[in-house]
Amino acid sequence: MKSTIDLNMVNAFIPGRTKLDNLTAAMIDRRDALLGPAYRLMYENPLHIVRGEGVWLIDGQGRRYLDIYNNVASLGHCHPAVTDAICKQVKMLATNTRYLHDTILELAERMLSTVPETNLAHLMLTCTGSEANDVAYRIAQAHTGGTGVIVTETAYHGFTDAVAKFSPSLGPTVDLGAHVRLVPAPRLYHAEGADLGERFTRDVEAAIADLKRHGIKPAMLLVDSVFTSDGILPEPAGFLKGATDAIKRAGGLFIADEVQPGFGRTGEHMWGFQRHRIKPDIVTVGKPMGNGQPVAGLMATSDAVAEFGQNSRYFNTFAGNTVSCAAALAVLDTIEEEGLMQNAADVGKILRDGISELAVHHRAIGDVRGVGMFVAVELVSDRKTRVPDREFTSLVVNRMREKGVLLSACAMGHNVLKIRPPLILSVEQAGIVIETLEEALTFARAVESS
Numbered sequence: 001m002k003s004t005i006d007l008n009m010v011n012a013f014i015p016g017r018t019k020l021d022n023l024t025a026a027m028i029d030r031r032d033a034l035l036g037p038a039y040r041l042m043y044e045n046p047l048h049i050v051r052g053e054g055v056w057l058i059d060g061q062g063r064r065y066l067d068i069y070n071n072v073a074s075l076g077h078c079h080p081a082v083t084d085a086i087c088k089q090v091k092m093l094a095t096n097t098r099y100l101h102d103t104i105l106e107l108a109e110r111m112l113s114t115v116p117e118t119n120l121a122h123l124m125l126t127c128t129g130s131e132a133n134d135v136a137y138r139i140a141q142a143h144t145g146g147t148g149v150i151v152t153e154t155a156y157h158g159f160t161d162a163v164a165k166f167s168p169s170l171g172p173t174v175d176l177g178a179h180v181r182l183v184p185a186p187r188l189y190h191a192e193g194a195d196l197g198e199r200f201t202r203d204v205e206a207a208i209a210d211l212k213r214h215g216i217k218p219a220m221l222l223v224d225s226v227f228t229s230d231g232i233l234p235e236p237a238g239f240l241k242g243a244t245d246a247i248k249r250a251g252g253l254f255i256a257d258e259v260q261p262g263f264g265r266t267g268e269h270m271w272g273f274q275r276h277r278i279k280p281d282i283v284t285v286g287k288p289m290g291n292g293q294p295v296a297g298l299m300a301t302s303d304a305v306a307e308f309g310q311n312s313r314y315f316n317t318f319a320g321n322t323v324s325c326a327a328a329l330a331v332l333d334t335i336e337e338e339g340l341m342q343n344a345a346d347v348g349k350i351l352r353d354g355i356s357e358l359a360v361h362h363r364a365i366g367d368v369r370g371v372g373m374f375v376a377v378e379l380v381s382d383r384k385t386r387v388p389d390r391e392f393t394s395l396v397v398n399r400m401r402e403k404g405v406l407l408s409a410c411a412m413g414h415n416v417l418k419i420r421p422p423l424i425l426s427v428e429q430a431g432i433v434i435e436t437l438e439e440a441l442t443f444a445r446a447v448e449s450s
């Protein structure tokens, strides 16, 4: 089987669909031969990127692409504050958590100081967001004595065996665990005026009851606090409160997965859960934490982590290494020094307003939503019925790539443009995004009606 066919990715490269230049085709064959069948490439015409700089990715021919998708390089690609911190530390000491060292302690103090309203008291480090959720699940099991997990219907939380079992966005070929219950994503655009908070709470309560009925004790409710792979669902702020109360009443933990919304992307707070005024037992973090350096982890309350700490020791060779901690400290400094949260709020709004104006002439745009530097554009074949238009979305994503702007799509219907630029995006660059999107929408409409 070819590695690159994936019906679960709207923008996956599909062999034979697009005529590729010889160099690209040869590189894809070499990659398939060397890396095997599990990897996927993005776009019908995959990119070969050799350099990154700010919001730009640059290919071998020197063509610059505006990267509005990469929420890892959240400060911009190769930000000098981070690359300098990494170089300085790697020349001094690159080692693990078996020794005392200041960087990890300073990082823990800095991270925990971002959540004063909670009881989160400890930081544990991992290398990836998947590991963070995996460890969070182990902590939840140890604390509750249960195994039951509740997630939303198109959630993604990671790749490990345990976590893939509660990552339904991996598609029907990856089995969910018998201890996993899915609840509908809280989609305001499709709620027909219902109270979203009430509805989500009811759905979580029903999932808890169903777990119990099957003899499964609930361990945790785990949500990405902006529901990124469910289609970016931030509104109305506060709707998560009832559901978090419900899981706590049932003896389970509430875990906020901040791998996507964390580190200021919402433009209002450091973490997405903070806009809901809730108190998680565990918060998992990752992606932008090292601006590209692999560093992730979790913050937990003393109560939640007590049993796990007693029964297991935790060591993860590369996690919490001095170099990754130095990178993460530089990220925290830069968010503050460059006022990036404010920029995320200001330029994110400009993006959403500009795209909303396009909806006047482009009937495929059913909804424009988001918060901070998260923008979702839901594309539908009919505004009344709100039917997802996956084909149209794929045309738009691939046309944008051809025109030099990189984004992707998400949600169950694969019909929501997912826009997550680096937090440094300027007003002028937001203008490029809006202009290019207008062209791509016009192009897609012409293709569909031809």
Ligand code: PMP
Pocket (backbone or CB within 6 Å): 127, 128, 129, 130, 131, 133, 156, 157, 158, 159, 224, 228, 257, 259, 260, 286, 287, 296
């Ligand atoms: N949680 C969420 C919400 C994610 O989006 C991701 C990655 N896309 C993960 C966890 C897993 O992180 P990683 O890829 O670093 O393992």
